[in-house]
Amino acid sequence: MQPSRDTQRLVEIMRALRDPDTGCPWDIEQSFDTIVPYTIEETFEVVDAIERRDPDDLKEELGDLLLQVVYFSQLAAEAGLFTFEDVVEGITRKMIRRHPHVFGDASARSARSAKGQWERIKAEEKRERAEARQKRLDTPIEAGSAAVEWSVRAEASSSLLDTVPGALPSLTQARKLQEKAAVVGFDWTEPEPIIEKLKEETAEFEAAGTAEERRDELGDLLFTLVNLGRRFEIDPDTALRGTIGKFRERFRLMEGEAEKDGRELTGRSLDELEELWVRAKRSGRSQLA
Incomplete structure (x- = not known):
């Protein structure tokens, strides 16, 4: 089998890897659940390649991520899904x-009412998904088939927040839940009350007396910080990754400064480490200048 630019070749490769007689023993043993951790890892590796601005790594990581889609699709095909x-x-x-303003007729393109169309179409899709799900649940499943595992599902979402995946x-x-709640008006429209709420949550964290209380109050603090970032259109995960x-x-750079002194970081006092940190910050600014 030869490499190809055609995605169908990737499907063929995955089918061969999963062949119960001639496939790869490791791939044959995999399931939806065992592949999930790899999918999450590959997603973050794509993000990492983008942040490092490495086109070679990005090309490779996108291929690995595409493989995850093909893998799940093959598992689904085997289950008759x-x-x-x-x-x-x-x-x-x-x-x-x-x-429709891009692919529709001339009137749809000239209307330019993209937002209204988007909400209407999403509502139609949601209704159609509910009908399709009910039809699937009503369809008899052959006993012993691979599709049995997927035949019993929870009832259709009844809460607005149920559309935000818990994984x-x-x-x-947190950001997506807040955005959903904002749809019905449960949201602050200005940053000032959120900043006041942040002060309130900080005081409650300081007053917490047990480990469980501190954990809960820290969660409240983080949730409020996410809300504050949302007011300024700042994605919290992106902001935190930037700080990281x-x-x-x-x-x-701090390790480099320590090396210049001929001593490792371990064994230094906190004051000495703080001084190295300050030197590292200065060094970093001078490199950016």
Whole structure:
């Protein structure tokens, strides 16, 4: 089998890897649940490549992420649920449908009422998904088939917040939950009351007497910080990753400053470490100048 630019070749490779007789023993043993951690890891590796502005790594990591989509699609095909082609058809249909001002007729393109169209189309899609889900649940499943595992699902979401996946990273989940609540007006429209709430939560954290209380109050603090960032259109995860990047770089410079002194960081007093940190910050600013 030869490499190809055609995504169908990737589907063929995955099908061969999963072949119960001639495939790869490791791939044959995998399931939806065992592949999930790799999908999460590959997603973050894509983000890392973008932040490092490394096009070679980004190309490779995007390929690894695409492989995850093909992997899940193959598992679904084996269970009789859907195929990779169904996934492609579904997303192309969604993009065309949600952008009538781009792909529609002349009147749709000239109207330029994209936001109103977007909300209307999403509501239609939600209704259609509910109907499709109910139809699937009403369809008899052959006993012993791989699809049995997917035949019993929870009732359709009844809360506005149920549309936010619980598996999202905590900061992202907090932002999305707040955005959903804002739809019905449960939201501050100005930053000032959020800043006051932040002061209130800080005082409550300081007054907390037990480890459990401190954990709860810290959660409240973080949730309020996410809300404050949202007021200024700042994604909390992006902001925190930026700070983490600065910390990494400054700590490396700090290690470099320590090396100049001929002593390791370990064993130094906090005051000495603080002095190295200040020198590292100055060094970092001078390199950016």
